[in-house]
Amino acid sequence: xxxxxxxxxxxxxxxxxxxxxxxxxxxxxxxxxxxxxxxxxxxxxxxxxxxxxxxxxxxxxxxxxxxxxxxxxxxxxxxxxxxxxxx
Numbered sequence: 001x002x003x004x005x006x007x008x009x010x011x012x013x014x015x016x017x018x019x020x021x022x023x024x025x026x027x028x029x030x031x032x033x034x035x036x037x038x039x040x041x042x043x044x045x046x047x048x049x050x051x052x053x054x055x056x057x058x059x060x061x062x063x064x065x066x067x068x069x070x071x072x073x074x075x076x077x078x079x080x081x082x083x084x085x086x087x
Contacts, residue, residue: 005043010051014041020061030072034061035085057082 005012017037024031036059043051060080065072 009046010043011046012041012043014056016041018061020063028067029075030065032061032063032065034063035059035087036061036079037087038082054082058085058087060084 017040018034020032020034022030023033038056038059040056042056045051059082060078062076062078063074064076066075
């Protein structure tokens, strides 16, 4: 996603806010859910103008993290469209 944005000449400014919650724990798998706040994290063209007229907002985030040896790695990640959750 970041590579595509760079190729399209789009940069993100601001900072998203996260408050992840572990919803399921297994021996080698953890499921995490969040309602990420991207309202202050917007995309701009390189000349500094907004990339589109879509305001930032709250996105549902679902992730599964698995243990691989000594490392925990993201195995699946879903980031919903704006409005898919309410903080």
